[in-house]
Amino acid sequence: MTGLPPDLLPPDLSRLEALRAWHAMWVGLLDDRITAVRQGQEQERRGRERRPPPADWIVQHGIGKGPLMIHTKTSPTADQCWARVGAERCAPATREQALAALSEGGAEACQICRPDTALGLLG
Structure with a gap:
């Protein structure tokens, strides 16, 4: 060098x-x-x-209870809805699980993101 x-x-x-x-x-x-x-x-x-791809349906569980409310992530307002629920009490769900929770599990459809409409339960 x-x-x-x-x-x-x-x-x-x-x-x-x-x-x-x-x-x-x-x-x-x-x-x-x-x-x-x-x-x-x-x-x-x-x-x-x-x-796996993110779930289109979210099941919000109550404290010590089963499914409390169903949310959708396909709605334009899903971000607002998702921010209002505690993520620690939410779990992803398939379409079938969301339908079962709404029809048999006693869960309610969220009034903000309207999963019942997205699932075809309401017109």
Whole structure:
């Protein structure tokens, strides 16, 4: 290597070898971290690809009770509705589960997002 200042590196072999070992250690640590980050990103990508689509129906449960209210996420007002209920007491549901909860489970249809209309129970 030419063009480097003459005092940039120490002149003796022992210090040069120590510097090389120190830098090799850091390159190894960086390589390990790069590999770990790439693996994490790949796992996240695979997880996103394998994740099922979000449910169109939400069952809100009462405290110590069964289904309390059914919500839909297909309505234009679903975001407003979704924000009003506690997410910790909500669970995704299939169309069949939502219909069963409304017809047999004693759950009510939300008056904001109107899942009964979206499910075809009302015209």
